[in-house]
Amino acid sequence: MERSQTVEQLMQETGCSLEHPxxxxxxxxxxxxxxxxxxxxLTELKSLVHLPQAIVRMKFLLLEQKYLEFLDDGKVLEALQVLRFELTPLKYNTDRIHALSGYLMCRDAEDLRAKAEWEGKGSLSRTKLLDKLHTYLPPSVMLPPRRLQTLLRQAVELQRDRCLYHNTKADTNLDSVSLLMDHACSSLRYPSADTWLQLRGADRSQHCPRGPSRHVFHSFQKRTVSLAQRRHT
Incomplete structure (x- = not known):
C-alpha cells in the first residue's frame, strides 16, 4: 500500500483529519x-490562504514546473504556449520570466537541468515544488513536510537536554538513536577525577577534570610556584 493510501485509511479509521481535503x-x-x-x-484554497498574493505566487510556481517539464520532454511549442499565454499574463516576477525564456535555447534536457539548476521531470522536483507551495499555506490547511520527523527530533533533543549526565555534543540524527526507550547517559561517563597540573615559576596551570574517556573539559591560567597537585574524588 502506498504511503498516501495508508494516511488516508488511517484518517478514515481514526476520524482525525491532518489537513484540509x-x-x-x-x-x-x-x-x-x-x-x-x-x-x-487553487480556487478552492483561495479562501484558506491569508496572503492576498499567495495564490498568484503558487500559480506561478505550478506553471513554472509545467513549463520546465514540457521543455524536459522536448515539447518546445507547448512550453512556449505556457510561457506566453499563462506565465506572462500573471505579470509576476518578470525577471524570472526572462530567465525561463532563455531555457528555450537549451540543447537538450541535460543542458536544461544544468542551466536551470533543476532536477528534471519527476518526483524529486515535484517534491521540492511542494515544499515551496507549503510556505503559502497555513499548517492547519496543509500538513508541513516531514512533520513527524521534526516532532521526533524535538523529542530526542528534549530528552538530551534533561539528561543529568549528558556531556557530549547532541546528535539530532534519528538514525543514531533508539526511539524505543528514553535517552539517558550512564553516570560512569561523567568525570570522576580532578587533575591540577602546576609548574614552578610558570604563569600557567591547567585544571583538567577527566572522565573514563579522558576528555579534558576546561582549563584556566594562574600564577603559582607549586610543583603539582592531584586531587581525586
Whole structure:
C-alpha cells in the first residue's frame, strides 16, 4: 500500500483529519503532475490562504514546473504556449520570466537541468515544488513536510537536554538513536577525577577534570610556584 493510501485509511479509521481535503487533493495533483487540476484546486484554497498574493505566487510556481517539464520532454511549442499565454499574463516576477525564456535555447534536457539548476521531470522536483507551495499555506490547511520527523527530533533533543549526565555534543540524527526507550547517559561517563597540573615559576596551570574517556573539559591560567597537585574524588 502506498504511503498516501495508508494516511488516508488511517484518517478514515481514526476520524482525525491532518489537513484540509482541498489541500490533500492539491498535493496529489502536484505529485502526479496534473497541472490543470492542480491549478483548479487553487480556487478552492483561495479562501484558506491569508496572503492576498499567495495564490498568484503558487500559480506561478505550478506553471513554472509545467513549463520546465514540457521543455524536459522536448515539447518546445507547448512550453512556449505556457510561457506566453499563462506565465506572462500573471505579470509576476518578470525577471524570472526572462530567465525561463532563455531555457528555450537549451540543447537538450541535460543542458536544461544544468542551466536551470533543476532536477528534471519527476518526483524529486515535484517534491521540492511542494515544499515551496507549503510556505503559502497555513499548517492547519496543509500538513508541513516531514512533520513527524521534526516532532521526533524535538523529542530526542528534549530528552538530551534533561539528561543529568549528558556531556557530549547532541546528535539530532534519528538514525543514531533508539526511539524505543528514553535517552539517558550512564553516570560512569561523567568525570570522576580532578587533575591540577602546576609548574614552578610558570604563569600557567591547567585544571583538567577527566572522565573514563579522558576528555579534558576546561582549563584556566594562574600564577603559582607549586610543583603539582592531584586531587581525586
Amino acid at each position: 482541498s489541500a490533500t487533493k492539491f498535493r496529489n495533483h502536484v505529485t502526479e503532475g496534473d497541472w490543470e487540476k492542480a491549478e483548479a484546486d
